[in-house]
Amino acid sequence: MSEAAPDLTLAILTYDRPRGLEATLRSCLAQRNTLGLTMEIVVVDNHPAGAGGEVVEALSPASPWPIRYVSDLARNMATLRNRGFMEARGRWLAVIDDDETADADWTDALAGALKATGADIAVGPRFAVFEEGAPPAYDPEGRQFVRDLGLPDLSEIALTGPSGRPRYGLGTGNSIFDLKRCFPDGRSAMREAFGDAGGEDAELFVRLHRQGRRIVWAARARVTETVFRNRTAIPYRLLRTRRETQHYVSIYIDGARHPALARVELFVKGLIQTALGGVLSWLTLEHRSTSRLRWRLLIQHGLGKLTWRRPVGFIDEASA
Template identity: 30%
Template structure:
């Protein structure tokens, strides 16, 4: 199995440096690692050149994609990759030595076009107590070999068959390039075309939670964007057809869930701030769903909301 590891990066040279060191110690060595820098200034270039000089066990390729757009950046990694399988990992994650071997073994054991693994958050000890108790950064996990439900399809730790990627336009849609959600959009399109995407619970990567994300504001905005992603995929038929009545029902259900979440947030406040925040995030997600049908989009990756 010839695997290319694809990394889209933006102004995280220290994190990227640590990730490249992790990849050099993998038990399953990739044939190449592709780094595409979405910073027009090329802030990752020095890291890549230093790593190249360290006698890496794989080819390390680097390009700058100057237009700020995560979809275009990911598309460039796909275009540069020569492997039969492409593994995607975020530039702020850490890969244990067995990561790539576990993904590849799962793909070999189970007939699949893609394998997802868990991203385990590493919350710093200095984080507020309500954050440490709330598990707000955790991903849902599944038994190994399970098919991943469409609403849980996301990147951060995924191995995909190159032929499946090359068979779809893009493959990442540039319309999601400033808002995010390009990963779920691509994976749901692949599944609609018949691709099987399975879970491998042993293929763990770790994501140190940055200090800038240890806030209610960041969590609320991420929940809002998650709700918007879900609504956009629903609008676009990624989870099945949605007619006019279905749209009305979707909005009314989101409004009702938003009101219920607001009430439960107030009621649960005396039980602990983390309980209240849990419902506040549900509120933000449902506001995000409704906002998409009103034509508003939050741009997580730069620029103003539209």
């Protein structure tokens, strides 16, 4: 007799972060689970050394739920995210990253949001702790590193406006999907053409929203991300901002009622932002500052709109 499918699969993608993976797994294993869900955990390891396997082996004996370890060395983020979706046997799939830890009622809040609203997807907030002990000087409150939509708990997220313009950029970290509702035809979740250009998860949310899938905000489903030193470096923030803007443009044009007009609108806006940001960054001497980033970020928003056909692609975080 085959083993019954669990209610919920927790998927974790990892790459050379054994200590982070351990913290993530321990937070998953510490779930209160007052809903009494049957669960499984799937770890997809993308690093050739396979350090994640040792972490799984060490934690599995005391785990209340089975943990499956999968090695997948594909150099394509969309392919790897799809592997996590494909490995899931549960009705629901919740995703958490290997630099995040979940509050003890995380699964209750995510699954509870779907049960309470009948929605197809729920997304929760992500807060930040910093490797250096504090946010960077250019963002003293750390707002750039937090995802909090500020919506009431269980409210529906309108991902696009009437024109088709995306209103929010969502990633899969701290989200839950009803797999049969979201992917009834069994197709892969992410578009693998994105490769290392990124944005495949943001595109997925908007595509599902445009297909009529309901997405709700699970304000009580909290995770905390560790923000490493290299991710607060100014060159990294600038490059990442340009890449995220390129994603926004691609997603907007893909669903715009009038794609040609959308291209013109975004091109003009990109020119204005690049020019204005360039002038103001020089007039205010921001280009020499380590505590101000506003106008340089505006430049990158503009450049992202102007260069969206030439995506930044993979960012080497070790050298950023």
